Amino acid sequence: MNLLKLVWIELWNKKSQLISSLMAIVIGIGVIVGIRTINVYSEKAVAIKLDNLGANILVLPQAASIDDYYTSDIDAPTIPMEYVERILTSDIKGVDNMSPKLTRRITLDNKKYVLTGIQPKDEIASKPLWQTTGFGKELEASCAPSSDENTSHGYEDEKLKRKAVDTLDYSECLLGFQVAKALNLKEKEILKIQDKEFIVAKLLDETGTVDDDRIFVNLRAAQDIFGIPDQISAIEIMGCCNAISDGLLGRLRNILPDTRITTINQIVSTQIETNKMMNKTSVIFLIIILFVGSISIGNYMWANVNERRKEIGILRMIGTLKSEIYKILLLKAIILGLIGGILGYLLGTISAYYMGPVFAQIQVSAIPIFILWAVLISIGISILGSLLPAYFAAKIEPFSNMQEE
Amino acid sequence: MNIITTQNLSKAYHHKDGVVDAIKNISLSVEKGSFVTITGPSGSGKTTLLLTLAGLIRPTSGSFSFLEKELTHVADSELAHFRRKNVGFIMQSFALIPYLTCIQNVMMPLSLNKVDNAKQKSIAKEVLANVGLENRMNHLPRELSAGQQQRVAIARALINSPSVIFADEPTGNLDPSLSIEILNFLKSINKEKNITIVMVTHSPIAAEYGNVKIHLNNGQISSMINLN
Incomplete structure (x- = not known):
């Protein structure tokens, strides 16, 4: 047994909660990855058009x-x-x-x-x-x-x-x-x-x-x-x-x-403007996701901490440090972020693959480096949303499990 | 040798209706290897005394020490280290983590002490075998009877080879025959392993197992019999 295994067992034990808490973050990251993927290929298309025009x-x-x-x-x-x-x-x-x-x-x-x-x-x-x-x-x-x-x-x-x-x-x-x-x-x-x-x-x-x-x-x-x-x-x-x-x-x-x-390339200016607009849109989505994702994860963590007060009390009773309780919650946030980031990347990439030709008339394929960004952003959001619940979890008294007897 | 010593130990709880003194000016000494039973009517402060002696709550005033080490004002982290190294707990509701198997529950204190996984497993298996649960190691607590769950809790309490086990109504959820079984087991580890046991109980039968019998009333010791 170690803290990571404890967290993993706990997450696995409540799969439905895990899935519902991940939904917001997966959709959010998926939207950002999708827009950015289409945007990158759209920029590439513009670049090729410009090249074809010569000077x-x-x-x-x-x-x-x-x-x-x-x-x-x-x-x-x-x-x-x-x-x-x-x-x-x-x-x-x-x-x-x-x-x-x-x-x-x-x-x-x-x-x-x-x-x-x-x-x-x-x-x-x-x-x-x-x-x-x-x-x-x-x-x-x-x-x-x-x-x-x-x-x-x-x-x-x-x-x-x-x-x-x-x-x-x-x-x-x-x-x-x-x-x-x-x-x-x-x-x-x-x-x-x-x-x-x-x-x-x-x-x-x-x-x-x-x-x-x-x-x-x-x-x-x-x-x-x-x-x-x-x-x-x-x-x-x-x-x-x-x-x-x-x-x-x-x-x-x-x-x-x-x-x-x-x-002398007025004809591509519209597409450049579109790319700019898509860039702005992805930034706006990023900000929205930061809020919505953090609140969603925070809400899940908050409910989780309240639901598991007794278990946290047991852990504290047998000698788990406050810092270790904090670590357990943040570890959980990192795992959620990691899963959310990977699933969000897959969702975004698959969406972009099918929507690119429809909405931007361009062929799109996966951009592997985006998985790193997706995971980092997702973990960041998840940690941000978990800070406060983790702080309160660490403050749970070790005898709280005995008080409801 | 005294394992636990308290001087004028008091604990007050603040309620909207005023301050409630759970325990007042309790001074006692517990010798190593004793089996202490704490009895008293509901609200007499039995559990508060137990929690304070175990380092789970801090007294409002007075002091307590463990093996002559003053613990009244140490940091939370030091108290946690004290608990994980020296103390085992047995609770009325078993206090097992529901999503961990028996063996995982028992391994938890060792994992906190950074014992490697293989060693955790071998020690946990041995302790579970000692309490007669070698065939239930991979069962979840809900898959066990109340008596079996309490034996898992005892195994967890024993796994760190603690100096003292604090038991709060350990037989409160068990039928009479199982209660006797658990009490006999506690008595045997008290005798064979020289582990000090401090047990809160309502049951006069359970109280008879102690060789130091403390009776509380209104947060104060009304009687203390030492049969040692």
């Missing part, structure tokens, strides 16, 4: 508009290339990829095209539509954790594998689908732009975007063509969706105060 943040000169960026106005203002370094050397998290570029309109054969200077390697990670082009080595663009918290969700974001441009020499260019068609150029042929000759390194597949009408050259070459060294039109950033919702834009604005920073 989702634009850093533009203060005076420029998004229209300027897309129309590539010849007089559009620029920002220093040094800003890229400023982001790289900062401690900002959640920036997966940056593509500095200089964009201007040029005229070739009396027709207007958009010439865009890019930095190879950086560029393709933010252009998933190019991945079928199939040149360069694979690189992984992913939603990097925006904070330590993200890694504690127990999952890793799916990596989107894309092709990067390994090299784009000073004298090489890439042609958008429409440009190549209009200029009737093939790979390895020469394109002449303002006295500079460029070898067509690759013809890009049709994307259905403005890229089809663009000529891509090395950024340095573009800066030389337009006579604006170390200047760029914009920095396209692929930011992690979690980081965006965590305030990445604000942090970027802090280190680049004289720029205009905007997101």
